[in-house]
Amino acid sequence: MTALEKYYNKFNEEHRLETRHGIVEFTTSMKYIHEYIDKCMAARNCESRDIKILDIGAGTGRYSVALAKEGYSVTAVELVPRNLAVLESKHSAVNCWPGDARDLHFLDDETFDITLIFGPLYHLHSQEDMLTAISEARRVTKKAGIILAAYVMNEYSVLTYCFKQNHIKEALQQNKITADFHTVAAEDELYTYLRLEDIEELNKLSGLTREKIIAADGPADYMRRELNAMDEETFSLFIDYHLTTCERQELLGASSHIVDILRN
Numbered sequence: 001m002t003a004l005e006k007y008y009n010k011f012n013e014e015h016r017l018e019t020r021h022g023i024v025e026f027t028t029s030m031k032y033i034h035e036y037i038d039k040c041m042a043a044r045n046c047e048s049r050d051i052k053i054l055d056i057g058a059g060t061g062r063y064s065v066a067l068a069k070e071g072y073s074v075t076a077v078e079l080v081p082r083n084l085a086v087l088e089s090k091h092s093a094v095n096c097w098p099g100d101a102r103d104l105h106f107l108d109d110e111t112f113d114i115t116l117i118f119g120p121l122y123h124l125h126s127q128e129d130m131l132t133a134i135s136e137a138r139r140v141t142k143k144a145g146i147i148l149a150a151y152v153m154n155e156y157s158v159l160t161y162c163f164k165q166n167h168i169k170e171a172l173q174q175n176k177i178t179a180d181f182h183t184v185a186a187e188d189e190l191y192t193y194l195r196l197e198d199i200e201e202l203n204k205l206s207g208l209t210r211e212k213i214i215a216a217d218g219p220a221d222y223m224r225r226e227l228n229a230m231d232e233e234t235f236s237l238f239i240d241y242h243l244t245t246c247e248r249q250e251l252l253g254a255s256s257h258i259v260d261i262l263r264n
Helices: 003-010 020-044 062-069 081-090 127-140 154-164 168-173 196-206 220-229 232-245
Strands: 052-056 073-078 095-098 112-117 141-153 209-215 257-263
Touching (some): 020 112, 020 141, 020 209, 020 220, 020 232, 052 062, 052 127, 062 073, 062 081, 127 141, 127 196, 154 168, 196 209
Parallel strands (some): 052 073, 052 112, 073 095
Antiparallel strands (some): 141 257, 209 257
């Protein structure tokens, strides 16, 4: 069993997206997925059942199942067997495949209108592996189709792990962070944290064109306790605030998750 499998066998990803901070991320991501589905349907003059969506690194199917229930044709690829088993048990209409984001040989070229990569790029450490995963997503996405790629951000890691949890001295001593506070992911670590300029470089090398880049959860992950204490009306207002500000460039880098929306 790989370290990634062991992690996701213990970590409840389904629960994470049902917490208050997870709801912010899910609500925001779905807003933009729907925005580009609608644009695709208008451009192709088609119905929902004609839209093909690929969810790479689908986890337990939070996005796949929700989109399948809305009537879209959804294919999900997941590396971790436990996650895939949970996903398969939830909705028979999702076409599920075991697989690695870096090798989608079982999927045909130019098949999907919308492709989501909402997990794999968190766990790939080298630029080469990230570019391989992006290249595979691009291959199976239709020309002029949309790819939504999610990343976890460097400053979130520095602020929470290094300073809030007081690991900064240890991280510097162990060379887990550079002098300019950029995290360094070892091969045996689960997550890679990027800055906006790292994402820009990936786009440049992959040849994809950005439509938008958004903060999927903004300050929500820093405010877990405060979000949990809010009444429903206040929490609803927080989501409204976040949806109003999630494209603001000055706020992007401090979000814990970023979604880069790219046209093939």
